[in-house]
Amino acid sequence: xxxxxxxxxxxxxxxxxxxxxxxxxxxxxxxxxxxxxxxxxxxxxxxxxxxxxxxxxxxxxxxxxxxxxxxxxxxxxxxxxxxxxxxxxxxxxxxxxxxxxxxxxxxxxxxxxxxxxxxxxxxxxxxxxxxxxxxxxxxxxxxxxxxxxxxxxxxxxxxxxxxxxxxxxxxxxxxxxxxxxxxxxxxxxxxxxxxxxxxxxxxxxxxxxxxxxxxxxxxxxxxxxxxxxxxxxxxxxxxxxxxxxxxxxxxxxxxxxxxxxxxxxxxxxxxxxxxxxxxxxxxxxxxxxxxxxxxxxxxxxxxxxxxxxxxxxxxxxxxxxxxxxxxxxxxxxxxxxxxxxxxxxxxxxxxxxxxxxxxxxxxxxxxxxxxxxxxxxxxxxxxxxxxxxxxxxxxxxxxxxxxxxxxxxxxxxxxxxxxxxxxxxxxxxxxxxxxxxxxxxxxxxxxxxxxxxxxxxxxxxxxxxxxxxxxxxxxxxxxxxxxxxxxxxxxxxxxxxxxxxxxxxxxxxxxxxxxxxxxxxxxxxxxxx
Numbered sequence: 001x002x003x004x005x006x007x008x009x010x011x012x013x014x015x016x017x018x019x020x021x022x023x024x025x026x027x028x029x030x031x032x033x034x035x036x037x038x039x040x041x042x043x044x045x046x047x048x049x050x051x052x053x054x055x056x057x058x059x060x061x062x063x064x065x066x067x068x069x070x071x072x073x074x075x076x077x078x079x080x081x082x083x084x085x086x087x088x089x090x091x092x093x094x095x096x097x098x099x100x101x102x103x104x105x106x107x108x109x110x111x112x113x114x115x116x117x118x119x120x121x122x123x124x125x126x127x128x129x130x131x132x133x134x135x136x137x138x139x140x141x142x143x144x145x146x147x148x149x150x151x152x153x154x155x156x157x158x159x160x161x162x163x164x165x166x167x168x169x170x171x172x173x174x175x176x177x178x179x180x181x182x183x184x185x186x187x188x189x190x191x192x193x194x195x196x197x198x199x200x201x202x203x204x205x206x207x208x209x210x211x212x213x214x215x216x217x218x219x220x221x222x223x224x225x226x227x228x229x230x231x232x233x234x235x236x237x238x239x240x241x242x243x244x245x246x247x248x249x250x251x252x253x254x255x256x257x258x259x260x261x262x263x264x265x266x267x268x269x270x271x272x273x274x275x276x277x278x279x280x281x282x283x284x285x286x287x288x289x290x291x292x293x294x295x296x297x298x299x300x301x302x303x304x305x306x307x308x309x310x311x312x313x314x315x316x317x318x319x320x321x322x323x324x325x326x327x328x329x330x331x332x333x334x335x336x337x338x339x340x341x342x343x344x345x346x347x348x349x350x351x352x353x354x355x356x357x358x359x360x361x362x363x364x365x366x367x368x369x370x371x372x373x374x375x376x377x378x379x380x381x382x383x384x385x386x387x388x389x390x391x392x393x394x395x396x397x398x399x400x401x402x403x404x405x406x407x408x409x410x411x412x413x414x415x416x417x418x419x420x421x422x423x424x425x426x427x428x429x430x431x432x433x434x435x436x437x438x439x440x441x442x443x444x445x446x447x448x449x450x451x452x453x454x455x456x457x458x459x460x461x462x463x464x465x466x467x468x469x470x471x472x473x474x475x476x477x478x479x480x481x482x483x484x485x486x487x488x489x490x491x492x493x494x495x496x497x498x499x500x501x502x503x504x505x506x507x508x509x510x511x512x513x514x515x516x517x518x519x520x521x522x523x524x525x526x527x528x529x
Contacts, residue, residue, distance in 0.1 A: 003321070003357070007288050010359035011273050012082040012316070014099050016124075017109035018117035022139040026109055026256040027072065027085045033266055034074030034081065071314060071361045073344060079270045082361055098372060098420065100126050101384075102298040102316035104359065105133040105273045107265070109256075112138055112145030112172070116158040124159045131246035133274055136163065137265055142255040144173035149230070152251065161249045162242075164235045167264055169253045170216055170224050177216045179253055180207075180224060181264050182231070183238070187215065188264065240272050276359035279318045281375070282383040286319050288358040293320030293328060296384040297374045300366065300419045311415060312343065312363040313370040320378065322356040331375040331382060339364050371497075372420050391524050392423055392436030395465040395503070396443060401457035412454035416446055417496050425468065425493035425501055434463055434493060434503070464505055471500040472521035484517040499526060 017023045072083045086099050100106070106127055110116060127134055138151055146154075148169055155161045166183040169176065178189040207228060212221040242248035250268070254261020276288040286294055299314040315322075322328075327336040343363035344353040356362045364370070375384050400409050413433065417424045422437040437443060443460060450456045475481050485492065491503045502522060504510035514522065 003291075004289065006357040007359065008275050009078060010080050010082065010276055010357060011105070011270060012084070012103055012276060012359040012361070013105045013107060013269075013273060014084040014086055014103040015107050015109060016086055016100075016120070016127075018111070018114070018119040021109045021111040021114070021117070021120075022256045023109045024085060026107070026137065026139065026262065027083055029256050029259050029262045030081075030083065030266055031072060031074055032259065033263060034076040071363075073361075076266065077270060080360075081270070082359060084361070097123075097126055098298050100130070100132065101296075102314075102361065103132065104275070104277045105135070107135050107137055107269070110136060110138045110151065110155070112140045112151065112253075113143060115146055115151055115154045121158060124161070128160065128246065133243050133246055134161065134249045135243075135265070135269060135273070136161070136249055136251040137256075137261075138251065138253045139256050141169050141172055141179075141253055141261070142176050142258055148172075148227070148253065152235075155249070155251065162236075162247060163249050163251050164238050165231055165253075166238060166250045166268060167252045167254075167261060168224070168227055168231060170220055175220070176255075177220050179261050179264070180228065182228070183250075183268050184264065187212075188261065189215070243272060244274055276318070276357075279384060282385060283381070286382065288319050290319040292378045292380065293322050294318045294375065294377045294380070294382055294384075295322060295362070296376070297370050297372055300370060300372060311366045311368070311418070313366040313374075315362045315364055315376065317356050317358050317360050317362060318384070319358055322360070322362055324352070324354045328376045329379050330369060331377060332371070333369065335369075337369065337376075341365060368415075368418075371418060390438070391468040393438055394440055394443070395425075395434055395436045395463045395468075397461040397463050398433050398435050399459045399461060401459045405456045408454045409450065409456035409458060412450045412456050413446075415454075416449060421449075422446060423468070424496050425503065427490070428492045428494065429490050434465075435460075436465070436468055465503045466506050467504050467510060467524065468495075469502045469504060469510070469522035469524060470495070470526050471502055472523060473500065474521065475519050478519060480517050480519050484513070484520050488513065495526065497526075 015023050015027055070085050072085060074081055074083075084099050084103055100123070108120060108124060108127075110120065124134065136155060138148075145151075148165075152163050152165065155163050167179050167181045169179055170187075171177045178187060180187050207225055212224070215221075216224070236248070238250055239248055243250060250272070252261060252265045252268070254265065256262060278285050278287045280286075281294075295315045295317045297313045297315055301312050301314065322342065324342055325338050325340055327338045329335075330337050341352045342356065343365075344351055344356065344360070353362065373384070375382050398413065400406055402409075413424060413435075416422070422435050422442050425434040425436060426432070427434060435443070435446065437446075447458060447460075450458055488502060491505065493501050493503055495501050502513070504513065510522075513520075
C-alpha cells in the first residue's frame with residue numbers, strides 16, 4: 001500500500017466533553033463497532049467488575065472517571081482510527097489541552113439534559129483557536145432532556161458554532177422512538193435493548209410516505225415531519241469544505257449507553273473527517289506527505305505497567321514514516337536516538353510496531369530523555385509548538401513521610417511532573433519543594449501514585465500562593481532586578497526547567513510588585529518570546 005494511501009486511511013481524533021456527558025461510554029461503543037472489543041464494560045455500574053477498556057489506572061477504576069488520556073486504535077471499513085480519549089474532569093484540563101495539539105479533528109459530547117457546560121466551553125474554544133474540525137454528538141436521548149432546537153441554539157450561542165443537524169431525534173426520554181438520519185435518509189428505531197450490539201435501520205428516503213405512521217405512530221410522524229421542515233428552513237445544508245475549515249459543525253443525536261445513533265456518527269465521521277493534517281512548526285509548515293519523519297511528544301505516562309518501572313512517551317507522527325531501530329534526532333538534546341520497541345496501543349494491550357505513518361500515535365520507552373513538547377526528526381532542526389504551562393490554582397508543600405524512602409519520593413515526583421500531572425517549584429531560599437496543580441483532586445492522584453507505584457509516602461502542607469508568574473530573564477543584570485530578587489527572596493522558586501518563577505501570595509502583592517519593579521517582566525504562562 002502506498003505511503004499516500006496509508007495517510008488517507010488514517011483518522012486521528014479526540015473526544016472531549018464535560019465530565020459525565022458519556023465520553024468514555026461513546027469511546028467504548030466506537031471500539032465495539034470496530035470489532036476491537038466484544039462487550040462494552042458498564043462504565044459506572046459497580047456491580048459489574050468489567051470497567052471501561054479505556055480507563056486503565058487504578059484510581060480511575062475507583063472514581064469512575066478518566067484521569068489519563070488513553071490512546072485506542074481500531075480498524076473500521078478499511079480506515080485506521082486512532083482515538084485519544086481525554087479526561088473530562090476539569091482538574092486534568094491541561095492534559096486535555098495538550099492532547100488537542102495531537103488530533104486532526106474532535107467529537108464533542110453534550111449531555112441532552114445539561115446542555116453546554118463550562119468545561120466544554122473551554123475545550124471548544126481551544127479547538128476553534130486552531131480551526132480543528134468539530135462534530136457534535138448529543139448524548140443520552142433515552143432520558144428526559146432539553147428540546148432539540150433549544151440545544152442547537154445553545155451550541156450556536158454558547159460555543160459560537162455554526163451547526164447543521166445530520167440526524168434528528170424522534171421523541172425523547174419515555175417517548176424516544178428513534179432517530180431520523182438526515183445524512184443517509186433512513187430511520188433507526190430504538191428498541192431500548194442495550195444488549196443488542198448493532199441495531200437495525202429502515203431505509204426511508206421519502207418522509208411523506210404514509211408508511212411512516214405505521215412505523216412510529218401518527219403523532220410522532222407529524223412531529224418528525226414538522227421538525228425536519230424546520231431544520232431544512234433554518235439550518236444550512238452540510239458543506240464538507242466548511243466543516244474541514246472549522247466553519248461548520250455537523251450534529252448527531254443518540255444514546256451511547258444504548259449504543260444508539262453511534263453507527264451513524266461513525267459512518268459519517270470516517271467519510272468526512274480529515275486525514276492527518278499539516279502542522280505548523282516554529283520554522284515552517286510541515287505537510288503529512290513529506291518523506292522525512294517528524295513527530296512530537298504530547299504526553300508522557302510513567303508506570304504503564306506497575307510491575308516494571310517504565311515510562312512511555314506518546315509521540316504523534318506528523319510526516320514521513322517512523323521505523324523501528326532507525327536513528328532519529330532528538331532536537332532539544334541534539335542527540336540521535338533509536339527505538340527497538342515502539343508501541344502501538346489498544347487500551348491495556350500494547351504491541352510492537354515496525355512502521356508507523358502520519359496520524360499514528362507511537363509509545364516510546366523512555367529513560368528520562370523526553371519532555372512534553374519535544375520534537376523528533378531525521379535531522380532537521382524543527383520545533384513544534386507545544387502547549388505552555390499555565391499558572392496552577394492550588395499550591396502545597398510536599399513533605400517526605402518516610403525518611404528511608406527519600407530517593408523513591410524524589411524519583412516519583414520527578415517522573416510524575418514530567419508527565420505533566422502537576423508542576424514542581426523548588427524554593428530558592430531553602431530548596432523546599434512546592435507542588436502546583438490545576439485542581440485539588442490531583443494532589444490525591446499524586447499521593448496515591450507515589451505510594452502505589454514508587455513505594456513512597458508524602459504529606460502536604462498548605463502554602464498560600466495566588467499565582468505563579470514566570471520571570472523574563474532579559475533584565476536580570478539590572479539594579480532593579482537585584483533589588484526585586486533580594487526583597488522577594490522567599491517568594492522565588494525555580495520550575496522543573498530551571499526557569500525563575502515568582503510565587504505571588506495575593507492579587508494585591510502581585511499588583512504592588514508590578515508597580516514597584518516595572519522592568520521585571522512577569523508572565524502567566526511558561527512560554528514567552
